[in-house]
Structures are given as C-alpha cells and as structure tokens.
Amino acid sequence: MSDNNISYVRTEMLEEQPAPLSEKGPVAWVKNNLFSSVPNTIMTLIGLWILYKIIPPFISFVFLESVWTGADRAVCATEAQGGVQGNDWFGGCWAYVGAYMKQFIYGRYPDAELWRVNLTGILFFGSLIPLLIPSAPYKSANIIFTVVIFPVIAIVLLTGGHLEFNGFLLPDSIMAPSTAKFAVDFVILSLIIAGIAALIARGSDKNPMPSVMGALFFMGAVAVIFIVLGVNFGLEHVETPIWGGLLVTLVIAVTGIAAALPLGILLALGRRSNMMFVRLFSVIFIEFWRGVPLITVLFMSSVMLPLFLPEGVEFDKLLRALIGVALFSAAYMAEVVRGGLQALPKGQFEGAMALGLNWGQMMRLIILPQALKLVIPGIVNTFIGLFKDTTLVLIIGLFDFLGTIQLSYSDPTWSSPVQNITGYAFAAFIYFLFCYFMSRYSTFMEDKLNTGHR
Amino acid sequence: MKKTLLTTVMGAVAALGVSAGASSAATLDDVKDKGFIQCGVSQGLPGFSNQDSDGNWSGLDVDLCKGVAAAVFGDATAVKFTPLSAKERFTALQSGEIDILSRNTTWTASRDTQLGLNFAGVNYYDGQGFMVRSELGVNSALELSGASICTNTGTTTELNVADYFAANNMQYELVAFEKADEVVAAYDAGRCDVYTTDASGLYAQRLKLTDPAAHTVLPEIISKEPLGPVVRQGDDQWFNIVRWTHIATLNAEEFGITSANVGEMMGSDNPGIKRLLGGEFGEAMGIPNDWAAQIIKSVGNYAEMFDRNVGPDTPLGIARGVNALWTDGGLQYGPPVR
Numbered sequence: 001m002s003d004n005n006i007s008y009v010r011t012e013m014l015e016e017q018p019a020p021l022s023e024k025g026p027v028a029w030v031k032n033n034l035f036s037s038v039p040n041t042i043m044t045l046i047g048l049w050i051l052y053k054i055i056p057p058f059i060s061f062v063f064l065e066s067v068w069t070g071a072d073r074a075v076c077a078t079e080a081q082g083g084v085q086g087n088d089w090f091g092g093c094w095a096y097v098g099a100y101m102k103q104f105i106y107g108r109y110p111d112a113e114l115w116r117v118n119l120t121g122i123l124f125f126g127s128l129i130p131l132l133i134p135s136a137p138y139k140s141a142n143i144i145f146t147v148v149i150f151p152v153i154a155i156v157l158l159t160g161g162h163l164e165f166n167g168f169l170l171p172d173s174i175m176a177p178s179t180a181k182f183a184v185d186f187v188i189l190s191l192i193i194a195g196i197a198a199l200i201a202r203g204s205d206k207n208p209m210p211s212v213m214g215a216l217f218f219m220g221a222v223a224v225i226f227i228v229l230g231v232n233f234g235l236e237h238v239e240t241p242i243w244g245g246l247l248v249t250l251v252i253a254v255t256g257i258a259a260a261l262p263l264g265i266l267l268a269l270g271r272r273s274n275m276m277f278v279r280l281f282s283v284i285f286i287e288f289w290r291g292v293p294l295i296t297v298l299f300m301s302s303v304m305l306p307l308f309l310p311e312g313v314e315f316d317k318l319l320r321a322l323i324g325v326a327l328f329s330a331a332y333m334a335e336v337v338r339g340g341l342q343a344l345p346k347g348q349f350e351g352a353m354a355l356g357l358n359w360g361q362m363m364r365l366i367i368l369p370q371a372l373k374l375v376i377p378g379i380v381n382t383f384i385g386l387f388k389d390t391t392l393v394l395i396i397g398l399f400d401f402l403g404t405i406q407l408s409y410s411d412p413t414w415s416s417p418v419q420n421i422t423g424y425a426f427a428a429f430i431y432f433l434f435c436y437f438m439s440r441y442s443t444f445m446e447d448k449l450n451t452g453h454r
Numbered sequence: 455m456k457k458t459l460l461t462t463v464m465g466a467v468a469a470l471g472v473s474a475g476a477s478s479a480a481t482l483d484d485v486k487d488k489g490f491i492q493c494g495v496s497q498g499l500p501g502f503s504n505q506d507s508d509g510n511w512s513g514l515d516v517d518l519c520k521g522v523a524a525a526v527f528g529d530a531t532a533v534k535f536t537p538l539s540a541k542e543r544f545t546a547l548q549s550g551e552i553d554i555l556s557r558n559t560t561w562t563a564s565r566d567t568q569l570g571l572n573f574a575g576v577n578y579y580d581g582q583g584f585m586v587r588s589e590l591g592v593n594s595a596l597e598l599s600g601a602s603i604c605t606n607t608g609t610t611t612e613l614n615v616a617d618y619f620a621a622n623n624m625q626y627e628l629v630a631f632e633k634a635d636e637v638v639a640a641y642d643a644g645r646c647d648v649y650t651t652d653a654s655g656l657y658a659q660r661l662k663l664t665d666p667a668a669h670t671v672l673p674e675i676i677s678k679e680p681l682g683p684v685v686r687q688g689d690d691q692w693f694n695i696v697r698w699t700h701i702a703t704l705n706a707e708e709f710g711i712t713s714a715n716v717g718e719m720m721g722s723d724n725p726g727i728k729r730l731l732g733g734e735f736g737e738a739m740g741i742p743n744d745w746a747a748q749i750i751k752s753v754g755n756y757a758e759m760f761d762r763n764v765g766p767d768t769p770l771g772i773a774r775g776v777n778a779l780w781t782d783g784g785l786q787y788g789p790p791v792r
C-alpha cells in the first residue's frame with residue numbers, strides 16, 4: 001500500500017542544514033556558557049574585570065617592562081633610586097635572576113665539580129621518565145636501576161663517596177671503632193635479622209629456609225652498597241653545608257618521596273596487623289609524627305640535638321633534615337594508604353584467602369594494587385605537600401631553592417624595590433612547574449588505571 | 455669523607471645524658487688540626503655578612519673571620535662560613551659546631567654572663583634609629599608622638615621603642631611583621647609613618663624603597679647595640695686571638711698601615727709599628743709572630759674593611775660616625791701592642 005501521493009507528505013528528504021548560529025559557533029558558545037542567565041552574566045563580567053586588573057600588569061611586569069641584561073642594581077632601579085630607569089618604571093629584574101641562576105640551582109657547590117650534579121640530574125630524569133611512561137620497555141630493569149643503583153650513584157657523585165663507617169652495635173670498649181668493627185657489627189646484625197625471619201616463618205608452620213635465605217640475600221645486597229659507598233673513586237669531597245638551591249630541594253623532596261611510600265605502606269599494613277606489637281608500634285609511630293609540627297622536628301634536630309651529642313661529634317644537617325622529612329611524610333602516607341585498605345570490600349580479602357594465597361601474596365597480588373589505585377590522588381597530594389614543605393629546612397640553616405633566593409636579597413649589589421618581587425615570582429614559577437607536573441601525572445595515571453568499577 | 459654517619463646516629467641515642475655546654479679546652483688546637491676556622495655568620499645582612507652572585511661571602515663580620523684565619527694560618531681563605539639564624543646562633547657556638555660567632559650579635563650582660571660565652575670586642579657600634587618620610591617635616595624622634603611605627607616582630611627593637619616612647623611620654627601604634635622584606639614593603643606602601651631598626655639596617659633597606667631620597671634618617675639613636683665576635687667561655691687563648699685580631703686592625707689604621715703598604719711598613723723605624731708587625735706577641739698566643747702583618751695584608755686595616763663593606767662608596771653609604779677611631783672622635787680604641 002502506497003500513500004506517497006498524499007499531498008501533505010513530502011516526497012523527498014530535506015537537505016541537511018547547518019545548525020542556526022544561535023545554537024552553534026563561538027557566539028552561541030559565549031551566549032550559552034557565559035551569559036546564559038542574569039547571575040551567570042554578572043559572574044562573567046566580574047571575572048573579566050578581575051582578569052583585566054591582573055593580566056595586563058602581570059604581562060607588563062614580567063615581559064614588557066622587565067630588564068633582561070645588566071651587571072648590577074642600576075639597571076633595575078629608577079633614577080630616584082640611583083639607577084637608570086625612568087621614575088615610573090616598574091618591571092621584573094630578570095638580569096638579577098640570571099646573575100644568580102647558578103646559585104639558585106646549585107647553591108655554593110664548587111664550579112669544578114658541577115658536572116657531578118649535572119650527571120646526577122641527567123641520570124635521575126633519564127631513569128625516571130621512562131619509568132613514568134607506561135608503554136616504555138624494560139620496566140623491571142628500569143625499576144631496579146632507579147630504586148637501587150641510582151641512589152648509590154647519586155650519593156657517591158654528590159658527596160664524593162669514600163664514606164667511613166665506624167661501627168654501630170658493639171660498645172667501643174670491646175672493639176675500637178674502625179671499618180673492621182663496622183663489618184663485624186654488620187654480620188651480627190644480619191644474623192639477628194635472619195634469626196627473626198626464621199622465627200616468624202616457624203611461627204606460621206613453614207619451612208624457614210626461604211625466609212632466612214631471603215633475609216641474608218637482602219643484607220648481602222645492603223653490604224654491597226656499603227662497600228661501594230666506601231670506595232675511593234678519587235672524587236673531591238663536597239660537604240653538604242655548601243649544597244644549596246634547587247639541588248637541596250630536589251634531594252630532600254626525592255628522598256622524602258622515595259622513603260615515604262614504602263615506609264607508609266609498611267606502616268599502614270602494620271596498623272591493620274593482628275600482631276599486637278607491630279600494631280602498637282605502627283600506631284605510636286604514626287600518631288607521634290602526625291602530632292608534632294615538621295618545623296618543631298627540624299628545629300629540635302638543629303637546636304637541641306647538638307647539645308646532646310658528645311663534643312666533636314657532628315651530625316650532618318642535611319641528613320637530619322632528610323630523616324625528619326622522610327619519617328614525617330611516611331606517617332601521613334601511612335594514613336592515606338590505610339584509607340585505601342579500608343575502602344576495599346571484605347570480599348576481596350576473603351576471596352584471596354579462599355584461593356589459598358598466603359598473606360604476602362594476598363597483599364601483593366590482590367589488595368595493594370587495588371588499594372593504591374584508589375588513593376592515587378591522596379598519595380600525590382602528600383607528595384606535593386612534601387615538595388613544598390622542603391622550604392621549611394631554612395629554619396635549620398639549609399638553603400633550599402627558596403632559601404637561596406631569600407639569601408640573595410641581602411646582596412647590596414642587586415638591592416632594589418623590584419628585586420624580591422622578581423625573586424618570589426621566579427620561585428613561584430619553578431614550584432608551580434614541579435607541582436603541576438605531579439598533579440597532571442596523577443590525573444593521567446588515574447585515567448590509565450581506571451577499570452570502570454567506579 | 456670524615457663523617458661517621460652510623461656512629462653519630464647511634465651516638466645521638468647513647469649520649470642523650472651528656473650535659474650541654476661542655477667546651478673543649480683548646481679551640482686553637484682543634485682549628486689547627488682541621489686546617490680551617492668555622493665561622494658562624496648571618497643568613498644575609500648587607501655589608502656585614504652576605505653572599506654575592508658567585509657565592510662568595512663578604513662583609514665586615516666576614517672579614518673579621520678572614521682576619522683570624524690569616525693570623526692563625528697566614529691564609530685568609532682557611533675559613534668556612536655557616537649561615538645561622540638568630541635563634542640557633544648560640545647553640546651552634548656552644549655545641550662546637552662553629553669556632554667564632556661573628557654575626558652582628560649585640561653584646562649584652564645576659565648573653566655575656568649566662569650563656570657560657572664571651573664577647574671578644576666590638577667591631578661595629580650600632581644603635582636603633584628611625585626613618586621617616588621627609589614630607590612629614592619631622593626633624594627629631596621627639597616629634598613622633600602618635601606615629602605608627604613599622605618594625606620586625608620578636609626582636610629587641612620593639613622593646614626599645616616601647617621604652618623610648620614611654621620615657622618621653624609619647625603615644626605610638628606598632629605595625630609589626632615577621633620578615634624585614636615585609637616591613638620595608640609596608641613602610642614603602644605608606645602603611646606606617648616610621649620605620650625603625652638598627653641604623654646599619656636602615657641604610658641597607660633604604661635601597662629597596664621606591665624613592666630613597668624622599669626619606670630621612672632621624673638623628674636620634676635610641677639604643678646601644680655594640681656588635682662583636684663571640685667565642686666560647688673558658689678558652690682564653692682563642693679569646694685573645696680573636697680579640698687581638700680586631701685590635702690589630704684598629705692599631706694598623708692608627709699607624710697608617712694598609713694592605714698596600716704593609717710590606718714597606720715592616721721596615722719602619724716607628725717602635726709601635728715594629729712591635730705590631732714584628733714583635734714576639736704571636737708566640738704568646740700560640741700563633742706565628744707575623745700574625746698582625748698577615749691580617750693587614752689579607753683584609754686590610756679597620757678603615758679599609760669599613761670602606762670596602764659599608765662605607766660611603768658602597769651602595770650602603772654609611773658614614774664612620776661613632777665607628778671612627780678615638781683620635782677622630784669615635785669609639786674605636788685599640789689598646790696598645792706592647
């Protein structure tokens with residue numbers, strides 16, 4: 001039956017036509033997104049006004065009016081201030097940042113040894129970037145290099161290596177401090193750890209041999225690291241007080257981040273353990289470090305600790321800061337990871353046990369991969385906080401990136417009203433670069449690991 | 455690397471009971487063993503101790519340490535600098551982390567008597583001053599009643615202002631900030647009428663004002679701030695070396711010995727110069743007899759140090775004032791070497 005001849009029905013389809021301008025195109029977008037309602041219009045106008053107030057002066061200060069070359073304060077000061085610029089001039093003094101750039105990055109690290117810092121930096125980024133790209137090959141080799149080999153190379157390169165170890169366990173009255181005593185102490189410590197591993201394994205009715213061998217293998221690897229650190233590579237010793245700038249910031253942040261994650265996971269697991277003492281220790285540790293301000297920890301380590309140490313014994317300031325920052329952030333990390341563990345349904349644990357997995361396998365294969373994925377925003381949040389907290393080491397006389405910039409303000413050669421504005425702007429830019437990268441990478445990983453369950 | 459990392463970690467635990475302030479008897483021996491002097495300086499005070507863009511330390515306080523190094527080793531570069539905050543400076547000295555504290559530290563009775571420390575002299579006489587906008591037409595601090603005053607928190611400057619205004623029956627309003635940068639910015643922006651800090655600091659901060667010529671430093675100095683090097687108590691030999699390093703630069707200025715002419719002055723007939731440059735006084739302090747000559751050769755006499763770091767030709771442009779020699783009406787008076 002054909003009704004095509006009914007006169008009020010079209011016989012052919014209409015041509016497709018572009019959407020009317022009121023629905024598509026920039027005008028429509030502006031109308032729909034910026035001026036869709038009276039409140040939206042008001043907000044848009046206020047927003048535009050704020051941008052108008054901020055952006056032109058910013059561009060003018062940073063780019064248009066700024067000074068890029070010069071030898072001293074004269075180029076960055078107005079005539080009234082004893083300089084060469086017109087009296088209503090107001091611009092950035094990038095010439096000052098340029099003159100201080102070497103200090104901002106390396107502190108007072110000796111010129112002749114700067115290649116060591118550069119090499120460490122190249123190795124660090126060279127091994128970290130492939131590690132961060134999920135599709136890059138040789139992941140396991142890369143991880144071993146970044147986590148085990150790189151730190152040893154970095155310590156040797158940055159300090160110069162040739163560290164002396166004098167022993168730590170036996171009292172000095174039994175054996176005089178020396179490298180040999182350190183070796184003896186180390187063997188005793190290894191045996192004790194192997195013994196504990198055996199006891200724990202026997203407690204769970206297993207063959208203790210694999211645990212003991214594992215513990216001894218681990219201590220053997222640690223021994224190799226100590227031996228490498230003790231070798232004299234002929235590098236000049238560069239003491240930590242003259243390190244500074246971005247170098248110190250990165251050393252503290254990277255060490256803190258690298259130590260916080262594994263320690264935090266262990267503490268989080270410990271806090272949920274059935275073993276009384278492990279749980280108690282974890283709880284006390286976490287609550288103690290979360291309960292004291294970082295600035296107090298640093299201040300205590302710099303003002304009180306030296307009074308307790310015997311005369312002549314010095315405890316490297318940078319090492320103090322590193323330990324403080326690492327323990328502090330580990331406690332925060334532990335709570336973040338515990339959040340992830342709590343969020344997993346009980347069925348995941350029971351399912352893993354029903355499969356016959358032991359505790360280690362359960363955690364490694366089932367629980368932690370899911371729990372850590374859940375808390376990526378929290379973990380990166382802690383990392384970013386840690387990165388910015390490194391500026392607090394200024395309290396104990398270490399000059400990190402911001403500290404070095406502030407130190408340069410006291411140089412009368414460059415003193416001018418714009419000096420510290422420029423310096424702080426530069427600091428903000430660099431900190432933003434690092435933090436924004438971490439934040440973007442965490443978003444990327446979240447999308448990458450999203451399995452669609454949530 | 456002579457650091458004993460693990461011992462020290464364990465040592466920290468084991469030695470918690472060791473009492474504070476136990477000082478070693480002979481700093482000089484320690485210093486000679488080390489081969490350098492560890493000198494505590496500020497974290498940056500223009501003209502006194504600050505770093506340049508190459509990371510070299512310079513300033514009046516820095517030169518004093520270099521002078522001591524020259525006296526002990528004949529080498530003014532045998533010195534390492536530890537930048538210290540105001541809070542940790544005395545601990546660093548008590549614990550032996552540094553050998554000299556040369557950090558614009560005011561000599562007061564409590565510090566000298568209660569901290570187990572000794573002040574080895576005064577290398578700069580400072581005092582708290584006021585800076586105001588010239589347009590206010592104020593010519594004396596006594597006309598400041600009712601003014602708002604910008605200053606740093608947590609320093610003695612607040613206390614000095616309170617004392618001064620109370621003593622003169624004047625009202626004031628305090629606007630305090632944590633960092634010197636903020637104080638200057640607030641004063642420059644007109645949030646207060648008066649900026650007060652140590653006079654030497656006023657000159658340094660003036661460089662950061664939008665229009666330095668529109669501000670006046672008032673003549674009144676309302677506090678005594680004798681700044682000088684500090685050493686641990688109970689080590690008289692080291693105390694003497696530091697004290698006489700400063701005195702040698704004063705006497706050198708008085709005799710007209712400079713870093714340029716110290717070579718020819720060695721042959722001078724003036725008995726005073728002979729005793730200073732060639733006497734047997736170094737030996738008594740455990741250092742070489744040419745100590746004074748070495749100091750002057752490397753850092754110059756007091757006038758040279760002053761002019762190089764804070765004097766009229768530097769950006770700070772501070773006049774000698776009370777820091778002139780006693781012969782010129784100032785307070786710098788070097789006891790004779792004989």
